[in-house]
Amino acid sequence: MRSTLGLRLGLTVALTMGGLFAVIDYLVDAELYRRFDVGLAARAQALTAYLGAPGAGRQLPIEALLPQFGGHGHTDFYQVWDGHGAVLARSASSHGRDLARPAQPSRDGAYYDLRLPDGHRGRALARVVPLPSDDPRGALLVVVAEEREALDALERRLHRILVTGTGGTLLLVLVLTAWSIRRALAPLDAFGRAVAELPLDGGGQPPPGDDLPSELAPVAGKLAATLERLLAALERERRFSRDLAHELRTPLAEARLLAELARRQPGIAGAHLAQLDAALAEMTKIVNGLLYLARVEAGSEQPQPEPVDLAALLAAQAERCRMPATDHGLDWQLRVEPCWVLTDAALLERLLAILFDNAVQHAPPGDCLRVQCACDPPALWLENAAPLLEPADLGRLAERFFHRHEGGNGAHSGLGLALARALATALGLQLSFTLDGGRLRVSLGGFAPVPADPAQG
Structure with missing residues (x-):
């Protein structure tokens, strides 16, 4: 029972902790990506406002306004295409290399992962920006990307923390569970040992089971009552056998003597047989009395008031x-x-x-x-x-x-x-x-x- 209970509790705790780990991991990842995507969306909005304005080519370079896109940077990138697929602008950090375009860009924006021009893994937001009908560019496809190596490193670090914390918590819970089971079942173990060591010669009393949990107390009480009745029945049987042997010894000896006298003295056999009948009647009385006493003591004779x-x-x-x-x-x-x-x-x-x-x-x-x-x-x-x-x-x-x-x-x-x-x-x-x-x-x-x-x- 202890092994089964421990195994089931261990599996339950493990499944619970595993599910909790999955939920926390999902929520943390979702929050990290949400914050990351919010930053991409803000930069995409700034680029869209800048490039979509009339006379954008005569304005200051984007790198002057957003220095993270400069040539010295290696974490932030952007690229803009017109409606005809021509590259209108790209960040200096790209060093002339193109960003990967999404398969299905949309006006609402599409987030996707890609390989950045410097070879690092990144995440990008592509958004289609419509222009006035008289604008020869037709429409703009703005892609803003950012290196996600730091995000991945943070995610891995959080995973390690979660795994370590979950594993440590699971181990601690399993140890405490095993200790709690052992402590909770200690009264049951003591009760079992007391029952196993109970002598069946009438020299002991069934253990009361007062220290057992309330769920097991009725079972222990019924077992103690059953054992008590069993011991009482064994004692009655021994007493019956002892009394029967004690009381029948003399009448049996008399009966054998009378039978021998009747065999040796046929002339007065009638008197001997009468005495033999009296001895047998006495033995019958003894046996009937013992049997009735055994029934009364065993509770077989229940009063009917x-x-x-x-x-x-x-x-x-x-x-x-x-x-x-x-x-x-x-x-x-x-x-x-x-x-x-x-x-x-x-x-x-x-x-x-x-x-x-x-x-x-x-x-x-x-x-x-x-x-x-x-x-x-x-x-x-x-x-x-x-x-x-x-x-x-x-x-x-x-x-x-x-x-x-x-x-x-x-x-x-x-x-x-x-x-x-x-x-x-x-x-x-x-x-x-x-x-x-x-x-x-x-x-x-x-x-x-x-x-x-x-x-x-």
């Missing part, structure tokens, strides 16, 4: 868990009031199911599970006893596979609260844990209330 009654969802979850809670010797205390919020019903229902199942699974027998919700602002709380939980454990509750055997059976995949945290994040909610007097309080807030109906206001 709709009006939802928190009280109805909480009551439904309490009813669903009533039988397992009774089996564990637990009781419920449900204090809810109608509270409508704007959220995704399916995702929130799964989130609440995880929280309720976690409370039922880990609360000690004889505990009373307390559920509350409020509307100002919308929030809900779920509380259960956790005698073995320490305050230092609160920060790790939502980690994968972190669990304690707290009086329940302890048989769970360890993904529940991690999945709950991911679902809360996807829904834009705040999930927090507090421990007070040996009781764990799970709080869920940040709900968006349903906008009031203006017709009911």
Whole structure:
């Protein structure tokens, strides 16, 4: 890109400077020739007035009035012919040699270049001067010439100045252009190096690209976001593989052991197969939980907000868990009031199911599970006893596979609260844990209330 940009800018500058040189050269040459021709026209006018006057032959010689035409001169010349082609007069500087006549002289005058009698290059003006009808000369052809060697030398000098100035300016512009391109693209080079050196093991962050030009900032931002998503996907894949290998190691070993026992003890194969089925169910639960957690963290589960009654969802979850809670010797205390919020019903229902199942699974027998919700602002709380939980454990509750055997059976995949945290994040909610007097309080807030109906206001 740098080479292409530099080449195009260089060609553009070169063409611009070349065009500017041509225009300036044309204007300077035109002005020089105009001034030169004005001088020729003035001398031709003087000669015409002198030679066309009656009794011109008795007047003083032209050289007396215009000494530049004298014999000592070698830059100014003139010659006059009558209508019959006879030479009437010529300048002393011609030393008897004729000036070249134009091909088509006219009364308005014709400018042309010629070789002067002394061999130098010159420029001449030829003008036809009509005379009265009774004048035997008929008409006069007046040619005034001047050496143009000095004009050509000045023109060449100006050309050299223009070429030198244009070339120097072009060189300076090219150097400044290359420097400007290098300086302007330095942030892009740094960004490219940072991207090239970015480790794909999750140990780095995509460069922000804040120093890039405004035209490239959106591209850098999109690239950084894409790289960030790629790194996050790689991290999720590694975490999924690591968790899967970690959690399936024990169930797989149990399944192999049960299969071996069933093979060796055919008489009690039914019991072993039942245990094998339970182990396979546990593995299925682990895999399904990991897959769903990966989808939520990847953003595949996008919320579809709709009006939802928190009280109805909480009551439904309490009813669903009533039988397992009774089996564990637990009781419920449900204090809810109608509270409508704007959220995704399916995702929130799964989130609440995880929280309720976690409370039922880990609360000690004889505990009373307390559920509350409020509307100002919308929030809900779920509380259960956790005698073995320490305050230092609160920060790790939502980690994968972190669990304690707290009086329940302890048989769970360890993904529940991690999945709950991911679902809360996807829904834009705040999930927090507090421990007070040996009781764990799970709080869920940040709900968006349903906008009031203006017709009911």
